[in-house]
Amino acid sequence: MNKKIFIVIMSLLVSLTGCGSSKTTSSSPKxxxxxxxxxxxxxxxxxxxxxxxxxxxxxxxxxxxxxxxxxxxxxxxxxxxxxxxxxxxxxxxxxxxxxxxxxxxxxxxxxxxxxxxxxxxxxxxxxxxxxxxxxxxxxxxxxxxxxxxxxxxxxxxxxxxxxxxxxxxxxxxxxxxIANQWSKTELGDKIPKTNAKVVEIIRDDQINFTFKAYGLSRDQFNAYVEECEKRGYNVDLSYVDGFYSANSKEGYNIKAMYDEDDHSITAGINSPKANYE
Incomplete structure (x- = not known):
């Protein structure tokens, strides 16, 4: 899949609804x-x-x-x-x-x-x-x-x-x-976690959960893709040049992308209920 096309797809997925805030306020910063x-x-x-x-x-x-x-x-x-x-x-x-x-x-x-x-x-x-x-x-x-x-x-x-x-x-x-964030919905249980110190939620609702994990190598991305496959995401599988997309038999879809510049993984899971018409 062309990288620009993939980025557009990921952007569309996360822009359809707002994401939850993970910011807090410190009363006595130093x-x-x-x-x-x-x-x-x-x-x-x-x-x-x-x-x-x-x-x-x-x-x-x-x-x-x-x-x-x-x-x-x-x-x-x-x-x-x-x-x-x-x-x-x-x-x-x-x-x-x-x-x-x-x-x-x-x-x-x-x-x-x-x-x-x-x-x-x-x-x-x-x-x-x-x-x-x-x-x-x-x-x-x-x-x-x-x-x-x-x-x-x-x-x-x-x-x-x-x-x-x-x-x-x-x-x-x-x-x-919060440095290491994760979904509060059931979608968070259906997509593998990474071992990154920093995980930022981009979107989190009943239809889509998308996150960005920082500080990971290309080998760790490959291992992450393997873990997705072990969990049953191997239907209509596409894996080319740092891009992965696959469905489960239940209709859930995972897309993941590796960014060489900041050593990060952006990954998202769609519910079978997802409707973008």
Whole structure:
């Protein structure tokens, strides 16, 4: 199955009804992450045969990190000549409009990989605001870090902490999220669980249960597919290039997809009662 088609199908399944909220509010938040314990670096690298500007980072904190984003803003001493040259390069490579020239230069890198203590993440693409990959290291040389957003697990809750590089201050979002979520309906008993530390519910009702599990390898996805087959999901089976779809004899359908970028599994189960007309 074509990847774009599969993503559209999964999106349609989860968009038909709302999903339950898994967010809670902490009454007395306290920051626990020190930005010095996240060792990051930006440099040029080759991905899929193309030169790109990439972020690497190592988690030296005492917590499992589930998300790390760095935003960058332009330095104060940028000359108009430097900015004009960069604009011309970006416009040529990305086809941006003239409006981009009047905006401040910026950049960001965002990773949703689950990173345990002492583990590292390589090759996180740095991007322009409109999701184009940064391919010229000179763009980064005109930047300075602005805000770091760190998501981490503590007692099965995901906390979001921010660090302002200019003010050198930390802040913690009052909202937290349960790290390992699961369905409260009978559909949750009919689809295999993963061994992921972070599982996010996308949709959960009597017709469909869809979740996204982070921090899993391709081999773990293959093992997950095998478990689905052992449970009887082998009717009209399709399994091609990280995509799986199969029915049970009772008419339940499971679809699952593996994402190489954030090492995640998105899987969903439909009840035989599902009707999308």
């Amino acid at each position: 920051e626990k992450i020190n930005i010095k314990d996240i060792v990051w670096n930006v440099d040029e690298g080759i991905v899929d045969g193309e030169r790109c500007v990439l972020l690497d980072y190592t988690n030296n904190t005492n917590y499992t990190i589930t998300g790390f984003e760095l935003t960058f803003k332009e330095k104060k001493n940028i000359t108009e000549e430097e900015k004009s040259k960069l604009y011309s390069e970006v416009k040529e490579s990305c086809g941006l409009t003239d409006e981009y020239k009047n905006s401040s230069i910026s950049m960001y890198a965002d990773s949703n990989q689950v990173v345990n203590k002492k583990e590292s993440v390589p090759n996180v693409h740095c991007c322009y605001d409109n999701y184009y990959y940064v391919k010229n290291i000179n763009h980064y040389k005109l930047m300075k870090p602005d805000i770091a957003t760190i998501k981490y697990i503590d007692n099965n809750k995901v906390y979001t902490e921010y660090y302002d590089f200019s003010a050198k201050k930390y802040s913690l979002d009052k909202e937290t999220q």
